[in-house]
Amino acid sequence: MVDRRLDGIELGNVTAENIFSRDGSLLVKEGTIISYELISKLKKHKVNYRDILSEISVANKAEPLIPKEEMVTSIQAVETVFEDIMNPDKLRTESAIPEDNIELVKKVINSLMATLSSKEELLYRLTDVMGVDEYTYRHSVNVTILTILTAKAMGYVEAEIKEIALGALLHDIGKALIPVSLLKKKGRLSPEEIVVMKEHPQLGYDLIKDLHNLPNSVKDIIHLHHEKMDGSGYPNQLCGLEIPRYVRLVTVCDMYDAMTTTRVYRKPMPIHTALEILMKDAVYKLDPEVYRQMTSTICLYPTGMGAILSDGRIGIISKYRHASPTRPIIQLVDFSLELGQVRVDELDLQKEKTLFIVDTWDVNNFNKDFKNLLETHPFYELDEKEQLEYTSSIS
Numbered sequence: 070m071v072d073r074r075l076d077g078i079e080l081g082n083v084t085a086e087n088i089f090s091r092d093g094s095l096l097v098k099e100g101t102i103i104s105y106e107l108i109s110k111l112k113k114h115k116v117n118y119r120d121i122l123s124e125i126s127v128a129n130k131a132e133p134l135i136p137k138e139e140m141v142t143s144i145q146a147v148e149t150v151f152e153d154i155m156n157p158d159k160l161r162t163e164s165a166i167p168e169d170n171i172e173l174v175k176k177v178i179n180s181l182m183a184t185l186s187s188k189e190e191l192l193y194r195l196t197d198v199m200g201v202d203e204y205t206y207r208h209s210v211n212v213t214i215l216t217i218l219t220a221k222a223m224g225y226v227e228a229e230i231k232e233i234a235l236g237a238l239l240h241d242i243g244k245a246l247i248p249v250s251l252l253k254k255k256g257r258l259s260p261e262e263i264v265v266m267k268e269h270p271q272l273g274y275d276l277i278k279d280l281h282n283l284p285n286s287v288k289d290i291i292h293l294h295h296e297k298m299d300g301s302g303y304p305n306q307l308c309g310l311e312i313p314r315y316v317r318l319v320t321v322c323d324m325y326d327a328m329t330t331t332r333v334y335r336k337p338m339p340i341h342t343a344l345e346i347l348m349k350d351a352v353y354k355l356d357p358e359v360y361r362q363m364t365s366t367i368c369l370y371p372t373g374m375g376a377i378l379s380d381g382r383i384g385i386i387s388k389y390r391h392a393s394p395t396r397p398i399i400q401l402v403d404f405s406l407e408l409g410q411v412r413v414d415e416l417d418l419q420k421e422k423t424l425f426i427v428d429t430w431d432v433n434n435f436n437k438d439f440k441n442l443l444e445t446h447p448f449y450e451l452d453e454k455e456q457l458e459y460t461s462s463i464s
């Protein structure tokens with residue numbers, strides 16, 4: 070009888086990399102088709118579970134929506150605009166954003182829109198391609214991608230989307246005038262520093278308000294993207310419909326990306342947690358319709374992502390259902406067998422209504438994330454011998 074304990078590894082998929090046994094000999098070459106024979110070979114050799122996990126993850130992983138090279142080019146364009154403002158020698162007195170920089174960012178928008186229009190998939194966590202120092206630039210590009218997808222879902226026409234996306238790409242331009250020491254501070258800002266930071270929308274607007282080559286919608290986004298529907302935002306404490314709809318759109322995307330991206334001082338918030346917080350805000354502070362449309366473009370649990378269930382079990386998302394986003398199919402990974410062996414069973418959260426996902430982890434960051442996992446989820450306890458073996462198997 071065929072042992073189906075390792076069913077989680079999709080038969081017919083190919084291995085993403087060479088797999089070695091514990092003594093270092095090559096067991097399976099990269100590009101080998103996964104068969105039952107291969108799985109039993111892996112089991113026989115007790116391949117450590119890091120290999121298996123990365124195997125399952127790679128087999129399930131969807132391609133990023135925006136290729137890495139395009140992300141890098143887009144981020145560099147934002148960097149150029151910011152650096153020309155930050156560097157007074159470079160800054161041309163006649164215009165805060167010279168025409169060639171405007172052309173540069175418009176090209177980025179066209180390219181992102183073309184890439185996104187050719188894809189049907191949903192957006193999941195945006196790629197972290199740069200170091201944390203470049204947060205503002207990376208964040209600007211992420212917000213732009215999310216804005217394009219949400220604006221499309223909201224029915225804006227292409228010409229409008231281009232303008233709104235340009236606003237999204239430049240929305241934090243005022244930060245170019247905030248002291249770098251504050252922007253790069255490794256830790257939370259003090260109340261006084263927050264006051265300074267909150268000047269960026271007004272500083273940005275003052276910088277570009279007289280530019281003839283930027284549409285008013287872009288200027289509004291730069292100026293008003295921190296306003297809230299209940300009047301609790303800044304700089305002008307506008308209320309409700311006083312804030313243009315396209316600004317409300319960028320605000321939601323801005324907040325979502327800020328929460329779900331890695332910062333120097335904290336881990337990214339899991340997508341479902343960020344959405345829960347935004348949903349609460351969407352009642353009074355944010356535009357609920359924008360929130361609804363934005364969430365329709367986001368994949369909560371992309372296939373290949375690690376998940377932790379409410380009963381403590383650990384697994385990897387293998388099938389996402391857009392119609393019931395919190396109820397994907399999960400390949401459970403059971404570590405309770407002899408160390409080095411992994412048992413994989415499929416669990417359909419649609420059928421197990423009492424279970425839910427409490428956290429996620431990145432299979433590609435296995436070493437780091439799994440260590441965190443052990444620290445934050447003490448229900449998975451290793452005895453001393455296991456700990457020792459575990460440590461040596463992942464380091």
Ligand SMILES: [Fe+2]
Pocket residue numbers: 240241269294295
């Ligand atoms: Fe901002």
